[in-house]
Amino acid sequence: MSSRSSILTALRARPRVPSPAPLPALDEPFCTYPDPLAKFAEVLATVGGKAISVASHAEAQRVLQSEPAYRDAKLICSLVPGIGAPNLDLLQVADPHELEAVDFAVAPGRLAVAENAAIWVREADVPTRALLFITQHLCLVIDRTMLVSNMHEAYAQLELGKAEFGVFISGPSKTADIEQSLVIGAHGSRSLIVLVVG
């Protein structure tokens, strides 16, 4: 017997009573926030990131130029037209290893969650996903209308199941593995700026 069928047989060994455990619908009211943006910015600060509200892409660009991580960056990659002055075109990158030297990356987020400052980033928007994790500093751009209060609302909006990677990012990379001392910048980005447009 293959391992597959022996495992499935073992799981079915005991005759099962009709399910006493229905799956909850999860359609009940969960906690929402009167001002999701304020909550989002507050939580993002606690996880080491920084939210900046801007009216337009032009203002976003001005704000970015005052950020030291952006000003000092040598190799910049941007996937948001008009934000950041890229000198590396991701479409020209055949192998993700070539992104090792990227200092600053700008990418679009599709959704932002107030309760935990998580931002959904899709592979469709960032064709070489390594960029999100290999860059020294990351800037995510979201539209103000993309804010939801909690994870239930987030998953209700996301359409998952296509062959496409996606990731919730909340703050810069971090670790506390040495004596519980928080250190920002473990393997991934050393900082996270979130530009909220609109």
Add this chain to the structure above:
Amino acid sequence: MSTRLAVLAPSQAHPTRAALFVANDERMHWHDKALWFVRQKRDKAAASVPEWERLRELASQIKTHTLIHLPEYLEAFEAKARALGAEVHWAKDAAEHNAIVLGILEAASAKRVVKSKSMLTEECHLNPFLEQRGYEVVDTDLGERIVQFRNEAPSHIVLPAIHIRKEEVGDTFHEHLGTEAGASDPQYLTEAARGHLRAKFMEADVGITGVNFAIAETGGFVVCTNEGNADLGTALPKIHIACMGIEKLLPRTRDLAVFLRLLARSATGQPITTYSSHFFGPRPQGKLHIILLDNGRSAISQSPEFKSSLHCIRCGACMNTCPVYRRSGGHSYGTTVPGPIGSILAPARDPQAYQSLPYACSLCGSCTDVCPVKINLHEQLLLMRHEVTRQGFLPRLKQLSMTLAGFVFQRPRLYAFLGAMGRGFARLLPTRWVNNRLNGWGRQRDLPPLPAKSFRALYRNRKPPR
């Protein structure tokens, strides 16, 4: 690797191993405080969610339902994952799991492997298995890299190096990474590890990850990290091997909302991990292998008493709160998963080797109170004591004392008589007679002074209520 295996050999009972840790009083108290700090962060995070208790209830309902229908959900997951382009393998035990990984590496002529945190591959002892066959396996989680350098096993499932002082990390990094001698600043040491591991990510042929949650309705799965190591480890090499226990399944995408809200808050007090990565099939021009491992899980799923231990999402909250774990350290359990949940999972598989673990517990119930999926941990620990005893694996001395105590407790008059004798004579005996070899409690402490009267006597002579 011999040290690493020695750490995991279950030949010694918990008290013997714990004695080694407790011998360093200062370290024991430091360890206790470090974990209690994490527990307090968890409390704060839990209190910030108004529907916390409701989420725990929902998580428990979802897991209970999933476990009942696990075969169907596994089949659905397999079909969907294949449709997304992943290759799905089934392993009934650790040996088969490791053989599958080896087969994938051989077929790809791969030599270098980067691994993100996976307790499952620890459970299978995958590292020594591959290293003995000439492969380089690099644990990329910082805590795991530290214990790997030191030839140790992780002592905690979320905080693998929680038992190690920063000065010791400094010494280890000085030896392996050439950091300055005596340097112990966590920022400096982390930066050194970042540089070292970036190089490993860049040259790796294969990335191995664990799986936090797999979704039956989509064939996708979620991996949670704070460091981003699982992402770098799968975005750079072309081959991704995801190793998961068969109990990691959830039915629907929307169920993830409940579990991602609970996981990081319970584990470290964070609102969510930095990266919650959702994989749906291989990346373009890449390969994805998913290994579904049983290794005793299907047997536990058939046990009415212990099946809910498979609800565990490996947050570690039960460890952080456990008074025994905090003071005895993770290595005292001799298992991959230590603490309260490990003291159920290990003896459920091998009651003889792990008979002492359900006794590494004061039955205080704190683990049950913090468990995000509401596993009745302390009740199961008590049941596991029954199980170990029923199967005849209790050490003889303990068996004898339990039989004696049972005999006395069933005879109230005998109990009263012996109590009176004890109160009368025991105070006259020299301390070293009371703290004799058979009295384990007397090894580190004296008995409190014996009262002059029994509770029953006090109760009889109490003042009538006014």
